[in-house]
Amino acid sequence: MGISSDNVHGFVLAVSSSIFIGSSFIIKKKGLKKAGTTGTRAGSGGYSYLYEPWWWAGMITMIVGEIANFAAYAFAPAILVTPLGALSIIFSAVLAHFILREKLHIFGMLGCALCVVGSVSIVLHAPHERTIHSVKELWHLATQPGFLVYGGIVLVVVGVLIFKFVPTHGNSHLIVYVGICSAMGSITVMSVKALGIALKLSFSGHNQFVYYQTWIFTVVVIFTCLLQINYLNKALDTFNTAVISPVYYVMFTTLTIVASIIMFKDWDSQNTSQIVTELCGFVTILSGTFLLHKTKDMGDSPSSDSPVFTNQNTNQNSSC
Missing domain, CATH: 1.20.58 (Methane Monooxygenase Hydroxylase; Chain G, domain 1)
Structure with a gap:
């Protein structure tokens, strides 16, 4: 075929x-x-x-x-x-x-491979998305108790990270900046889907921009995107790019899948084999993320003897 x-x-x-x-x-x-x-x-x-x-x-x-x-x-x-x-x-x-x-240590490469394998396992066995026929239908799904609880947890976690951990651990712990971007990214994707549906239906002759729900989704996309850009810049300016990319991809993909499953309630269509495979993929992701995080500075070791880089690391508590 x-x-x-x-x-x-x-x-x-x-x-x-x-x-x-x-x-x-x-x-x-x-x-x-x-x-x-x-x-x-x-x-x-x-x-x-x-x-x-x-x-x-x-x-x-x-x-x-x-x-x-x-x-x-x-x-x-x-x-x-x-x-x-x-x-x-x-x-x-x-x-x-x-x-x-920016040198990537051999263990960092292994961690990257584990992250990719785990993410692919989850994505390939994730439930199929339901077909959405209108923005109002998507708004109904977004205002169900399950997704409202998820959205509330995301806002609380992001708020704690921004106001409590960014000032004290932002420049020393990669997970702070990337966590903010990934959590808000899962909300962004749900809103982007709504806008995509609105545009598709509008182009087909059914204007969805007459509904206030479409404009709410638009505001959410703009706000979350600006927040992600701000903290992704901080992460890129502070940590090794070769580590940021896979960790951000893993966290973003995982949280987006979780948000999608909660919002569209597609878990009822999954069998035991699919669920077990997703759990194995998630464990693989955790292993790869841990390995990447623990070895993120090993690739820069050849330059650690330089006085310039030593002073830079002392001032920033991280390698760039």
Whole structure:
């Protein structure tokens, strides 16, 4: 049985998205490094990167990648598109090795592989999405008790991370910045789906922008995206890019799948084999994340003898 033309289009768009997004991490980091030499670094709360062309080039690259990813879902099923996001990790790590000279230790490579394998296992055995026919139907799902509880937990966790842990542990613990981006990212995806449905229905002749629910989803997307951009910049400016990419991918993918399962209530269609496979995939992700986190500084060991890097690590409590 041959591959349909729609799946081919979705595959090409998804791969293109991974290349653009993986490249954006490197381009943005170059911009953040240049901005840090002339102004207050993003990791220290500065916004001088807004005047740096390299950072804007990275942002444009990321936006193009996200648009390609969004378009891929219009052609191919999520089971094909989502796992291909792992390619952005590999592409980003390779570019970081050659362009930023951020060395990835052999155990870091193993951790990256474990993260990808675990994420793919979960995605491939995740329940199918239900078909949505209107924004109002999606709004009904979003206001069910289960998803409201999830959204409330996300807001509380993000609030605690921002106001309690960012000032004290932001520059020393990768999980703080990435946790904020990933948690809010799961809410962003749900809202982006709503906007995608609104646009699709509007183009077909049924204007969805006459409903206030569509505008609420729009505001949520804008707010969560701005929050993610801010803290992702801090993470990129503070930690090794080759570690940020896989950890962010793993956490974002996991939380997005959880949010989708809660919102669409598709777990009833799963059998025992699928559930066990997802649990095994989650354990694999945890193992890979732990290995990456524990070995994140090992790749920079050859440069640790340099006085310049020693002072830099003393001031920042992390390696860049």
